[in-house]
Amino acid sequence: MPKNIYFCYMYSFTEENYLKAIYKLQEQSDLAINTNAIAAAIQTKAASVTDMVKKLSEKKLLNYEKYKGVELTHLGKKVAIDTVRKHRLWETFLHNKLNFAWDEVHDIAEQLEHIQSQELIDKLDEFLGFPSHDPHGDPIPGRNGVIQQNNFILLSELEIGESGIISGVVNHSALFLQHLEKNELVLGKKLLVQEISAFDQLVKVQIDDKKQQQLSSEVVRNILVKKLS
Amino acid sequence: MPKNIYFCYMYSFTEENYLKAIYKLQEQSDLAINTNAIAAAIQTKAASVTDMVKKLSEKKLLNYEKYKGVELTHLGKKVAIDTVRKHRLWETFLHNKLNFAWDEVHDIAEQLEHIQSQELIDKLDEFLGFPSHDPHGDPIPGRNGVIQQNNFILLSELEIGESGIISGVVNHSALFLQHLEKNELVLGKKLLVQEISAFDQLVKVQIDDKKQQQLSSEVVRNILVKKLS
DNA sequence: AAATATTTTTAGACTTGCCTAAAAATATAT
DNA sequence: ATATATTTTTAGGCAAGTCTAAAAATATTT
Numbered sequence: 001m002p003k004n005i006y007f008c009y010m011y012s013f014t015e016e017n018y019l020k021a022i023y024k025l026q027e028q029s030d031l032a033i034n035t036n037a038i039a040a041a042i043q044t045k046a047a048s049v050t051d052m053v054k055k056l057s058e059k060k061l062l063n064y065e066k067y068k069g070v071e072l073t074h075l076g077k078k079v080a081i082d083t084v085r086k087h088r089l090w091e092t093f094l095h096n097k098l099n100f101a102w103d104e105v106h107d108i109a110e111q112l113e114h115i116q117s118q119e120l121i122d123k124l125d126e127f128l129g130f131p132s133h134d135p136h137g138d139p140i141p142g143r144n145g146v147i148q149q150n151n152f153i154l155l156s157e158l159e160i161g162e163s164g165i166i167s168g169v170v171n172h173s174a175l176f177l178q179h180l181e182k183n184e185l186v187l188g189k190k191l192l193v194q195e196i197s198a199f200d201q202l203v204k205v206q207i208d209d210k211k212q213q214q215l216s217s218e219v220v221r222n223i224l225v226k227k228l229s
Numbered sequence: 230m231p232k233n234i235y236f237c238y239m240y241s242f243t244e245e246n247y248l249k250a251i252y253k254l255q256e257q258s259d260l261a262i263n264t265n266a267i268a269a270a271i272q273t274k275a276a277s278v279t280d281m282v283k284k285l286s287e288k289k290l291l292n293y294e295k296y297k298g299v300e301l302t303h304l305g306k307k308v309a310i311d312t313v314r315k316h317r318l319w320e321t322f323l324h325n326k327l328n329f330a331w332d333e334v335h336d337i338a339e340q341l342e343h344i345q346s347q348e349l350i351d352k353l354d355e356f357l358g359f360p361s362h363d364p365h366g367d368p369i370p371g372r373n374g375v376i377q378q379n380n381f382i383l384l385s386e387l388e389i390g391e392s393g394i395i396s397g398v399v400n401h402s403a404l405f406l407q408h409l410e411k412n413e414l415v416l417g418k419k420l421l422v423q424e425i426s427a428f429d430q431l432v433k434v435q436i437d438d439k440k441q442q443q444l445s446s447e448v449v450r451n452i453l454v455k456k457l458s
Numbered sequence: 459a460a461a462t463a464t465t466t467t468t469a470g471a472c473t474t475g476c477c478t479a480a481a482a483a484t485a486t487a488t
Numbered sequence: 489a490t491a492t493a494t495t496t497t498t499a500g501g502c503a504a505g506t507c508t509a510a511a512a513a514t515a516t517t518t
Contacts, residue, residue: 014475035496048476050497055474067483067496098352111344117337123327243505264466277506279467284504296466296513 011061013114016083017042018052019061022072023080032069078145085141087113088134089124095135096128102135102186103177136177137168137187137224152224155191155203156217163192164225171222180223183213191225240290242343245312246271247281248290251301252309261298307374314370316342317363318353324364325357331364331415332406365406366397366416366453381453384420385432385446392421393454400451409452412442420454 011019021041025033035053039046057064061076072080090112094105122143125131132148133139141147152167166189169177180186184207194212195204201217240248250270254262264282268275286293290305301309319341323334351372354360361377362368370376381396395418398406409415413436423441424433430446 012474036494044475045477046496047478047498051475094349098349098356100348100352104348108344108346108349111346112341115337115340117340119329119333120323120327120337123329127327241504265464273505274507275466276468276508280505 010116011079014052015056015059015061016079016114018049018056019072019076019080020083020087022062022070023077023084026072032071034069038070081141081145081147083113085143085145086115086121088138088140089121089128089131091134091136092128092131092140093124096131101177101181103174103181105135106172106174133168135187136172137166150226152226154221155193155205155215155223155225156220158191158193158225158227160193160196162227163190164227165190166223167226168224169222170224176222179219185219185223190228239345240308243281244285244288244290245308245343247278247285248301248305248309249312249316251291251299252306252313255301261300263298267299310370310374310376312342314372314374315344315350317367317369318350318357318360320363320365321357321360321369322353325360330406330410332403332410334364335401335403362397364416365401366395379455381455383450384422384434384444384452384454385449387420387422387454387456389422389425391456392419393456394419395452396455397453398451399453405451408448414444414448414452419457 018038021038022033025037025041035046035049038049038053053062053064053070056062056076057070060073061079062070062072064070087109090109091105094100094108095102100108125143131140133150137150137152139148139150150167153164154170155164155166158164166185166187168187169180190208192206192209193203194206196202197204203215203217203220204212205215206212247267250267251262254266254270264275264278267278267282282291282293282299285291285305286299289302290308291299291301293299316338319338320334323329323337324331329337354372360369362379366379366381368377368379379396382393383399384393384395387393395414395416397416398409419437421435421438422432423435425431426433432444432446432449433441434444435441
């Protein structure tokens with residue numbers, strides 16, 4: 001382990017990753033987070049999770065009772081959200097300033113999010129113009145840890161004749177993002193639902209009042225839109 | 230250790246730091262680099278250096294003979310220069326884009342230089358406009374590892390009546406850099422040597438054809454200038 | 459050339475984070 | 489309620505990188 005002051009005075013790379021993973025699981029499920037779920041999320045083994053969870057518990061970052069799963073403390077949640085904030089700001093930088101495609105930013109941001117410097121993040125935020133959302137439409141938590149909830153709905157929830165602006169994605173995989181990119185289904189595009197096949201659920205949409213396209217149910221269930229009244 | 234692909238497929242944080250430190254010692258001295266010098270440079274103990282040096286030797290990054298010091302191989306030098314390149318590009322980003330003062334960029338760049346992504350560095354380089362020098366006037370190695378040598382001389386080498394443009398510093402300490410900043414002695418300023426005291430070697434200079442100032446010999450020995458013919 | 463001092467290496471141990479395999483606890487099925 | 493299956497934890501070990509203290513090699517003095 002490096003003894004660089006920036007890597008020592010707070011939380012390690014690994015600790016931040018655990019906290020972030022637990023935070024995301026907590027968001028999804030509301031139930032107590034169990035060891036196996038964490039192991040799956042960060043691609044490690046349950047035994048390793050038990051070790052780390054004990055350590056995080058001693059540091060008051062989460063509450064842990066044997067065999068009963070974990071729950072982040074206020075502090076743990078703060079650290080997790082801060083890591084998410086850093087991740088999303090870096091993704092925005094990579095996309096908006098360095099012209100990385102939206103499916104390429106995640107892996108690099110996974111590294112950058114662990115750079116330790118509050119001043120760096122503040123200045124990056126300012127440099128980017130205090131963005132509210134990252135390139136995938138996910139909200140960027142504020143300095144204070146507040147996450148502005150957006151009222152996006154799934155494209156699959158739109159009825160025929162309704163329209164919305166593409167504002168985010170549910171599936172963040174590179175494969176899905178590349179697929180969207182290839183079909184011009186990027187953030188900001190306006191979609192009008194014209195037809196929903198009764199037979200195979202394919203959804204016919206019109207993009208930006210121009211070309212029409214058929215979207216699979218897999219696709220429409222993974223696109224978030226801001227509904228136009 | 231994280232298993233993130235980006236941290237695994239090449240050289241570790243620590244390995245890169247050793248290589249960079251050895252490279253810099255090699256630049257300064259030309260003699261074989263001994264264990265204690267490395268230990269001092271990266272603030273560790275000689276015993277730790279011996280361990281790491283063995284490891285780097287096995288990986289063909291340097292040549293090592295017991296009790297005889299080390300010498301980087303071609304590969305080791307390449308990795309070191311690449312790390313220097315990354316460091317200086319990040320310093321430039323921090324200074325030019327995020328408005329960090331020139332004495333604040335080093336520590337953050339020490340972290341950023343270990344982010345693993347060739348594409349990131351290429352795009353950062355482009356975003357910055359392919360800068361030739363970092364905020365301290367040090368040359369930024371090219372993708373190919375070539376370092377353009379500049380012909381700067383010490384301010385202390387200028388004779389009375391000669392002038393030069395501040396182009397770099399020898400001492401990189403925050404204390405010195407802050408001192409320069411406070412006295413408007415930043416990159417690009419033009420200095421005309423007007424007087425050199427025979428008694429205490431204080432150098433009287435005129436800055437940008439305007440205000441005059443006395444500089445200590447400690448200061449003039451640590452400023453690099455591009456001499457104006 | 460011998461004695462002393464310095465430098466470098468070895469030996470053994472520590473920490474973080476990970477692993478496998480076995481044991482213990484909990485959950486589910488009969 | 490007992491047996492089976494699953495999940496979780498323990499136990500013991502590994503790798504990277506660090507440390508201290510002692511041993512070995514090299515340098516310097518006398």
